[in-house]
Each structure stands twice: as C-alpha cells, then as structure tokens.
Amino acid sequence: MELKTFQHGIHPKYYxxxxxxxxxxDMPVPQQVIIPLQQHIGAPCKPVVKEKDTVRVGDIVGDAESFISSPVHASVSGVVSKIEPRPHPGGGFVNAVIISTSEEAQTLPPRGDMKDPASLTPDEIRAAVRKGGMVGLGGAGFPTHVKLxxxxxxxxxxxxxxxxxxEPYLTSDHRMMLEQPEEVLYGTQLIMQAVGAKQAFIGVEANKMAAVETLTKLAASDSRISVIALEVKYPQGAEKMLIQAAVNRQVPPGxxxxDVGVNANNATGAVAIARAVRDGVPVxxxxxTVTGKGIQLPQNVRVRIGTPIKEVIEFCGGLTPSAKKVLLGGPMMGIAQSTLDVPVVKTTGGILVLTDEDVQEIKPHPCIRCGKCVDACPMRxxxxxxxxxxxxxxxxxxxxxxVNDCMECGCCVYVCPAKRPMVQWIKLGKAVLRTRKK
Ligand code: SF4
Ligand code: SF4
Structure with missing residues (x-):
C-alpha cells in the first residue's frame, strides 16, 4: 500500500x-467535577447556573452569545457547589462550575439508530453540534459549528x-477508531452533509493498520469516502500536513x-458529532490516554469531562516512584502541569507522566548553523x-x-544539537506581538 505524507518532519520514537x-x-463517575467555562478558542462562557442549583447530566451550565464560542455542560447530575476560578490545563486560572455528584444514576442516554445524513439539513447538523458544545477535540479547541x-x-x-x-505515546484516537468505527464513519458523513462536500478522506498513520483495515471495510458502503494510510512521521496529524498528504493541496501561509476547499476534523471529533446529532448528547x-513510565498502569480511560487528573492518575494505579513531570497531551506539544488539581477538559487527549530518566535539564548553546532545524520544519x-x-x-x-505560521510542533527543538529552545522563544515572540498589537 502506498503511504502518503508531507515534506520535512521527524521520526521520534513513538512509545x-x-x-x-x-x-x-470506563472510569467511575467522580465525586465532584470541575467544568471550566472556557474549553475552546473564542469568547469564554458565562455561567447560566448559580451555586446550590441542581443540575442533570447534559444540562448547559455555561454559554456565550458570541458565534465563536461553545457551551459547556454538566457531565454529572448533582448540585453546583461553587462557581470560582480554578487552575486550568492551559495555564492560569479560569472560572469554573464545580458540581458535587448526587446519588442518582449517572448513565448517559443510549445510542439510537443512525438517521440517513441526507435527511438532515446542514443547519440542523450545525445546530446540534453547537448545542452539543463540540470543539476540535484533537487539541486546538476551535468551535466545530464555526468550522461547519x-x-x-x-x-x-x-x-x-x-x-x-x-503525537508519541497517545493512542486514544486509535482506540476510538477500533472500538467505534461506525461512528467515525457516520460523523464523517454528517460533516460532509453539513459542508456540502462530495468526497472525504480518513487519514490514519500506518502504525494503526488494524484501524485502517476496519475503517476501509466499513467505508466500502460509501463510495465517496476513502481511507488512506499515512507514513509514520511527526507532525503528520497537523491540519496542513494532513491536507497536503491526503489531497496534495497547500494551505497558504496564514x-x-x-482556502483550499477542505474541511478538516479529528476522528474523535467525528464520533462526538455522531453522538450529538443522533442522540442529542453533548461532549x-x-x-x-494515561501513559508514560511514570504511571503504574498505562491505559486508555473513558472519563467524564471535569474529572480532576489526580483522580484519573489514581484510577491508573498512581505514579511510579521515578515520576518527574506530568504533561497534558503528548511529549511534543503537551503542556507541563504545575498541579494535579486541573480537570480533564474537552481537548485533553492524554495524561503523560515522564520519569527522571526521560526528563533532562538542558543548557542551550550557541547556534552552530547546521541547518537541521530548517530541514525538519514542516512549515518551511x-x-x-x-x-x-x-x-x-x-x-x-x-x-x-x-513567526505566526509556526504551529509550535517542536520538530526544530527535537533535532537541534545545540539544544536551543526555539518553540519556547517563538511562543514568547508571538505573545509579545499580540501584546504590542493590542
Ligand atoms: S519553527 Fe515552528 S513549525 Fe517549524 S519546526 Fe519549529 S515549532 Fe515546528
Ligand atoms: S538545529 Fe540548532 S544549531 Fe542547527 S541551525 Fe538550527 S538552531 Fe542552529
């Protein structure tokens, strides 16, 4: 099978x-959930509940009028115990609705029959997606109804x-494609119907051939959808790289x-869209993926949004004695955490715990002009x-x-023999530009 890919990039060890x-x-429902009122790019939500209110699983607890925003929901039934700023996985504090779980059953609505996507209008699909609080679940958190x-x-x-x-270590999308492939396909068809697309490609790296085979068999029922195997190379899943590999179109700088006639979504996002449109169930x-040598029992866990990561780690047997650093996300683009009190949010694909052996203090040296970073940069x-x-x-x-075309993938730092922290500098540079523009 021919493997598609993009130019440049790196081959880190995948683990x-x-x-x-x-x-x-499935992790049991926690005693308390922390629902941050911002889990997306765009306007933060305002609480639509107050302390001591009773909420049921799936109720909207925060919303905003802005088009570029996305509501947040109660992931458990219970009582709103507090609305206050709490540490956020992205850094800093964000206002959050804290819900104490009640004794009643916490089950989610069952899965219904899949309606023919062609029987739904694009507006119906977009409305269900907006109401369901869909955002890019692959990491960025851009509201999906806007994309649609x-x-x-x-x-x-x-x-x-x-x-x-x-991303090395992460396997939650992989498990989703193996365990819920019908919903990946149905979500794809719903997205096609919403944006009026005539064809779709599901791109999967070749280290997940079981998922490629499963999806290919299912997609045989819809001639508009093709499953393509991609070379195992980082950052193959970055939107622009994936589009280049799948349809050989270059998204222009900025x-x-x-701009090239493509709508890109994540496989887990497609499943969430299927659930929202078919069953009215939000995110x-x-x-x-709870993983790394710093975790006693690495595994994929289905977790309610708002569960503190401390509890997810405990559910996986806790930390090993050599645990040193906790990242939300993978080792290339994940964010190091200063507290385990942050909750799982819509964009949390992984909890990675690195050990003493994995984490090194590095001292940057002057650039030796070897050009390795230029060869690695997928954005040229x-x-x-x-x-x-x-x-x-x-x-x-x-x-x-x-600088604003940098997607902060980390390839340049990975290859740099002088251990120069380009991504950290670039993030700083972008922040300074944003502040100056304001
Ligand atoms: S400059 Fe940005 S886009 Fe290029 S390799 Fe470095 S982090 Fe990735
Ligand atoms: S890889 Fe590092 S040392 Fe080589 S040119 Fe780039 S910044 Fe300089």
Missing amino acids: KELTQDKATV TPPKDKPIDTVVINGAEC GLPM LERIV LIPSRLGMLIERQRFEMIEEYH
Whole structure:
C-alpha cells in the first residue's frame, strides 16, 4: 500500500505499545467535577447556573452569545457547589462550575439508530453540534459549528478526517477508531452533509493498520469516502500536513483549510458529532490516554469531562516512584502541569507522566548553523533565525520571518544539537506581538 505524507518532519520514537492494544476502560463517575467555562478558542462562557442549583447530566451550565464560542455542560447530575476560578490545563486560572455528584444514576442516554445524513439539513447538523458544545477535540479547541459554516465564497468539496494521531505515546484516537468505527464513519458523513462536500478522506498513520483495515471495510458502503494510510512521521496529524498528504493541496501561509476547499476534523471529533446529532448528547466524556513510565498502569480511560487528573492518575494505579513531570497531551506539544488539581477538559487527549530518566535539564548553546532545524520544519520556516531574533529581543523583525505560521510542533527543538529552545522563544515572540498589537 502506498503511504502518503508531507515534506520535512521527524521520526521520534513513538512509545505507543504502552497502551495501543488495551481496550478502553470506563472510569467511575467522580465525586465532584470541575467544568471550566472556557474549553475552546473564542469568547469564554458565562455561567447560566448559580451555586446550590441542581443540575442533570447534559444540562448547559455555561454559554456565550458570541458565534465563536461553545457551551459547556454538566457531565454529572448533582448540585453546583461553587462557581470560582480554578487552575486550568492551559495555564492560569479560569472560572469554573464545580458540581458535587448526587446519588442518582449517572448513565448517559443510549445510542439510537443512525438517521440517513441526507435527511438532515446542514443547519440542523450545525445546530446540534453547537448545542452539543463540540470543539476540535484533537487539541486546538476551535468551535466545530464555526468550522461547519464556511463562507459562501469558500466552497468545500472535501472533508479530511484526522486519524493520524502522530503525537508519541497517545493512542486514544486509535482506540476510538477500533472500538467505534461506525461512528467515525457516520460523523464523517454528517460533516460532509453539513459542508456540502462530495468526497472525504480518513487519514490514519500506518502504525494503526488494524484501524485502517476496519475503517476501509466499513467505508466500502460509501463510495465517496476513502481511507488512506499515512507514513509514520511527526507532525503528520497537523491540519496542513494532513491536507497536503491526503489531497496534495497547500494551505497558504496564514490561511485555513477552507482556502483550499477542505474541511478538516479529528476522528474523535467525528464520533462526538455522531453522538450529538443522533442522540442529542453533548461532549460529556472522552477517551484519555494515561501513559508514560511514570504511571503504574498505562491505559486508555473513558472519563467524564471535569474529572480532576489526580483522580484519573489514581484510577491508573498512581505514579511510579521515578515520576518527574506530568504533561497534558503528548511529549511534543503537551503542556507541563504545575498541579494535579486541573480537570480533564474537552481537548485533553492524554495524561503523560515522564520519569527522571526521560526528563533532562538542558543548557542551550550557541547556534552552530547546521541547518537541521530548517530541514525538519514542516512549515518551511527558518527556526534558527527566529530563535536568534527573539533571543536578542528583535521582535519587530519576526513577522518578516513568518513567526505566526509556526504551529509550535517542536520538530526544530527535537533535532537541534545545540539544544536551543526555539518553540519556547517563538511562543514568547508571538505573545509579545499580540501584546504590542493590542
Ligand atoms: S519553527 Fe515552528 S513549525 Fe517549524 S519546526 Fe519549529 S515549532 Fe515546528
Ligand atoms: S538545529 Fe540548532 S544549531 Fe542547527 S541551525 Fe538550527 S538552531 Fe542552529
């Protein structure tokens, strides 16, 4: 089978064997959930409940009028015990609705019959997706109903579903594709109906051939949908890289997939769309890969949104004695946490615990101009130059070098023999530009 891919990128060790062959396990409902009022890119939600209110699983507890926003829901039935700022996985504190779980049954509505997607209008699909609080579950958290509403001058002919899961260690999308493939396919058909696309590609890295085979068999019933095997290369799952590999179209600098007629969504997101449209069930739970040598029992766990990561780690046997660092996400783009009190949010695909052996203190050295970072950068930037400019605080020059096209994938840092922290500098550079523009 021909494997599709993009240019540049890296081949880190994947460590997926820790969890990829284990069936997903359901974690019991926690005593309390913390529902941050911002789990998406866009306007934060305002609480629509108050302390001491009784809520039922699936009730909206926070919403905003802005188009670019997404409501948040009670993932358990119980009583609102507090509304207050709590530590957020993205850093800092965010206002959150804290719900103490009640004694009543906490089951979610059952799965119904799949209606023919063609019998639904695009507006019906978008309304269900918005009401269900769908956001990009692969990491960015962009509201899905916005993505499903392309402007009239940007017609969409193709849907690309991201099943690459190129971040080392993470296997939650993999398990989802193996365990709920019918819903991956149904979600794809719903997205196609919403945006008017005539074809769809589901891209899966070749280290998940069982998922490729399962989805290919199912997709045989819909000639518009193809499953493609992708070369195992990081960051194959980045939207622009995936589109290049799947349909050989280049999203222009500063552009979006819709500029090349594509709507891109994640495989887990497709399942969430299927659940929202078919059953009216919002994003109340997700599969989280709990992994790394710092975890006693690495596995994939289905967790209610708002569950503190401390409890998820305890459910997986706790930390090993050598545990050193906890990241939410994978080792390339995950965010290190300073507290285990943060909750699982819609975009939490993994909890990775690294050990003493994995984590090293690094001291950056001067650039030796080897060019390895330029060869690795999938966005064809010059990371060495950006790093030097930001290190010297020459922020006025970094836009010229397309700093905002950097997707913070970390390939440049991974290959740099001088251990220069380009991503950290680039994040700083972008933040300075944003502040200056304000
Ligand atoms: S400059 Fe940005 S996009 Fe390029 S390799 Fe580094 S982190 Fe990735
Ligand atoms: S890889 Fe590191 S040392 Fe080599 S050119 Fe890039 S920044 Fe300089």
